[in-house]
Amino acid sequence: TVAARHTQYSHAKTGGFSQDGPQLHNPYRDDPILDKALRRLLPQKSYEKVAQDLNRFGDRITQEIDNLGRRADLEPPKLEQQNAWGKRVDHLQVCPEWYRLKEICAEEGVISIGYDENSDAFERRIHQVAKLFLFSPASGLVSCPMAMTDGAVKTLTSLKLYGKNRLATEAIDRLRERDPKKAWTSGQWMTEKKGGSDVAGGCDTYATHIEGDTYKLHGYKWFSSAVDADVALTLARVVDTDGNSVEGTRGLSLFLLKLRDDEGNLNGIQMVRLKNKLGTKQLPTGELLLDGVIAERIGEPGRGVAGISNMLNITRIHNAVASIGYMRRIISLARDYSTKRVVFGQVQAKWPLHTSTIAKMEVETRGCMLLLLESARLLGLSEANKSTPTELSLLRLITPIVKLYAGKQAVPLVSEGIECFGGQGYMEDTGLPGILRDAQVTPIWEGTTNVLSLDVLRVFSGKDNVLLDFAKRIEELLGKQAKSQKLQESSKKIREALKELQVLLVKASDSALNSSARIDNVARSIAFAIARIYSGALLVEHAADESVANDADVEVAYRWCCEQPLIDLRWEWFSTERVAADRSIVFDSFVG
Ligand code: UCC
Ligand code: FAD
Known part of the structure; x- marks a missing residue:
């Protein structure tokens, strides 16, 4: 009643109600696809070992790591260039939590797992990427030096410097060291x-x-x-x-x-x-x-x-880990919050429009996640010297693709996720705005979206027939005719999109010879088509595996493949006249 409310506010100036915030759950157990994908990708014994480690690590994230990461968010580093007496000191002050997180990385082997000679290289990269994915959104951005550390080990080992160059040898050992004092x-x-x-x-x-x-x-x-x-x-x-x-x-x-x-x-x-x-x-x-x-x-x-491309190719995979980690984090929090926040008389989760908003984000994240695991699989195979030539060329292709696609999707997705919390999503002390700010860097560093799209063209212009390799992999993923009608329709859409891409690329490369077409101005659309076709096929493969998949997996694959365009590319966009037309739009009324 009005009288009762009046009494309440006269005693407590802020009112009697406070909203329960979202709870961070163990990110491994909370993830709807990671465990199932690992079950499919890893041999049983290895799966059990990895799942046990990720389960335990997930608990450590909720109980310890996430709080350290949040403290690091709140205490940015400072640089003291001169001491009180004017002496140049360049003293970098980073908060203790940052150093503690680096120690935890060594203890947990987030880099060393990727190089552990006691386990199969194929399995260890999948394990490492899964672990980094759990760590990334809780890491206070220590994930960034970890990416570069992994890239440095890869570069130094690829150059075969171990045992030959003293500093490189020490670096290889210490960059993948598990003892925090030596790492x-x-x-x-x-x-x-x-x-x-x-x-x-x-x-x-x-x-x-x-x-x-x-x-x-x-x-x-x-x-x-x-x-x-x-x-x-x-x-x-x-x-x-x-x-x-x-x-x-x-x-x-x-x-x-x-x-x-x-x-x-x-x-x-x-x-x-x-x-x-x-x-x-x-x-x-x-x-x-x-x-x-x-x-x-x-x-x-x-x-x-x-030489440094070896590093870039590793850090780009880490970058995709970060992008998808942010996506998963915001969905996980929004999902939990939707069971607590009452709007118009019932929790958000009961309003179909709200769950439909989150479902869209979930579909996008699962597609990206399977693309990421595919990159880890291909990287691991190459390091185990088990790759076929097709798999090697697919690794080179998928690396810029997963980085550019996941980076580009992360920003609008996290923004949508923030809106799920209403005004609270905009409040700094919830920790949510920082996710959006941090996600915004992932399309920029380690190669922007356009630069990586051009890298995809570099891959195509290499000597191998990458397009054929890609088509071969897509067929392999679609495999035998799936039983479900929805998966059959999804496979059909993928094959149609792939065919369309092939026709356009072949036509474009023929026309480029007589300068009547350009490919670089549509590089981004080509890269996106590859990402969407590849992820779609991976989702179909996942959903068709009845030993792990459920109805939701089938629905996700169907929505990815049949409810959004897999390819958004038209022949007229390749024309050289289009370049002039773009310029006329951009510089209309520009005085310079
Ligand atoms: O941003 C940075 C760090 C951020 C912090 C860390 C974040 C980690 C993840 C986060 C987790 C939270 S570091 C800066 C990053 N910078 C870039 O990514 C640069 C972007 N630009 C490019 O990628 C360009 O495409 C260049 C610089 C690689 C291209 O330069 P050029 O001068 O045009 O080079 P070329 O002539 O095309 O290539 C030179 C050689 C060729 O080999 P050869 O000579 O044998 O024909 C290329 O095939 O390098 C080869 N190459 C590659 N090989 C070029 N790119 C690659 C590649 N990706 N893989 C293999
Ligand atoms: P530019 O190269 O000037 O690009 C500007 C725009 O032009 C982009 O949109 C780009 O896509 C577009 N563009 C460029 N070339 C083409 C083309 N041919 N066709 C079409 N479009 C094109 N670098 C390091 O080396 N080490 C680091 O540790 C590091 N840390 C960073 C940390 C942060 C927070 C940030 C933001 C950046 C960091 N970088 C680092 C730099 C980062 O890698 C570069 O900013 C990035 O590669 C882009 O380069 P640029 O800033 O010179 O932009």
């Missing part, structure tokens, strides 16, 4: 002021020879994340004895350096400032002046971009 992390410094996508066009860092493979580096690195790292991989142009260097990609060589000496002094590095970022505020991203950094040249001179 190192790595940075990756590629971006300079002039260019982050066009690395060769932007690189103005020079290396003068000292002796053997040792050089001194001078340059300015414009974005360097996790500057509390122990080592970093970077690119520079070697200066010859006449003071000349080679321009372009072929002039870039790859270097490995330690950030500090044994006394903790910086190795010819000045931390100029920390970046003032939209999100990822937990992560110390700095501008670094390299002023005589002692570094080891690794790999052949002039093969720097090709």
Whole structure:
């Protein structure tokens, strides 16, 4: 009654009601697809071991890790450049929780699992990716240095430096070390002021020879994340004895350096400032002046971009982990909240329009998740030397695809998820807005959506017939005729979309020869079509496996394949006239 309310407010100024917030559940047990997918992908014994580890780790996330990650969100790093007496100190202050999270990564083996020689390489990469996926949204962005650390191990081992180069050997051991006291992390410094996508066009860092493979580096690195790292991989142009260097990609060589000496002094590095970022505020991203950094040249001179691509291909998979981790986190919280928040007389979960909103997000996330696990499977197979040539070319294809697609989907999906909490989703102390800010970086770093779409074209222009390999894999996934009518219809849609893509690409490459068509301006639509066709086929394969799948899996596959376009590409978009038309739209009324 009115009188009762009046009494209530006169005593408690904020009113008597408070809303229960969303609860974070064990992310492994809460995930509707991860466990089932692992059951399908891994041999029984290995599955049991992995599931046990992920179950336990999921509990550790809810009980300990998530809170540390949240503390790291709230205490961004600081840089003290000079001490009180004007001495340059470049003292980086990162909160204790950040360091604790790094220790936990070593203890939990988030990197070492990927290289554990006691288990099959194919299985260990799947295990690692699943574990990183659980960790990522709780990690306070420690997932970022972990990505680069994994990439550094991969690069150094691919260059076969173990046992041959002292620093590289120590780095390989310590970057995948389980003892937190010995474990190192790595940075990756590629971006300079002039260019982050066009690395060769932007690189103005020079290396003068000292002796053997040792050089001194001078340059300015414009974005360097996790500057509390122990080592970093970077690119520079070697200066010859006449003071000349080679321009372009072929002039870039790859270097490995330690950030500090044994006394903790910086190795010819000045931390100029920390970046003032939209999100990822937990992560110390700095501008670094390299002023005589002692570094080891690794790999052949002039093969720097090709060498660091090993790192990029690993960090891009980690980036997809992060994107999908954010998607899963927001859905999980929104789902829980929907059982608690009463709107118009009943909980959100009972309003069909609300569950339909979350169902749409769920379909997207499951498609991305299976694409991610496929990338882990292919990576693992290649490292176990078990890949067929088709699987090798699919790994090269899927890496930019999963990064660009998941990164691009994460931002609107997380935004939708935030809306599920109404005004509370916009409140900083819920921790929810930070998820959106952090998700926004995933389409940008490690190669933007456009740059990775162009990388997909680079893959197609290689010597292998990647399109045929792709078609072969899709057929393999669709397999035998599924029993369910919905899955049969889904398979039909996938085959139609694949055919359409093949026809357009063949026609485009023929027309490109006589300059009547361009492929680069539709690279993004091509990449998206590949992602959607590939994920659709993976969803069908998953849903057709009656040993794990249920009706919801079938429905998800059907909605992915039959309720949204798998391919959004028209022949007229390839025409060279389209380029001029785009310009006329963009620069209409532009005075410059
Ligand atoms: O953003 C960064 C770190 C953020 C923090 C870490 C986040 C981790 C995940 C988060 C988890 C929370 S680091 C900066 C990232 N920067 C980029 O990704 C650069 C984007 N730009 C590109 O990817 C470009 O496509 C370039 C720089 C790779 C292309 O440059 P060029 O100069 O045009 O190079 P070319 O001539 O096309 O390629 C040179 C060689 C070729 O081999 P060869 O010479 O044998 O023909 C290419 O085939 O490199 C080869 N190559 C590759 N190989 C190029 N890309 C690749 C690749 N991805 N895989 C294999
Ligand atoms: P640009 O290259 O100037 O790109 C601007 C726009 O142009 C983009 O939309 C891009 O898609 C588009 N574009 C570029 N080329 C083409 C083309 N040919 N066709 C069509 N479109 C094109 N870098 C590191 O090396 N190490 C790090 O640790 C690191 N950490 C980072 C941390 C954060 C928080 C951020 C935001 C960035 C970080 N980066 C790091 C840099 C990041 O990798 C680059 O910002 C990114 O690769 C893009 O480069 P750029 O900023 O120079 O943008």
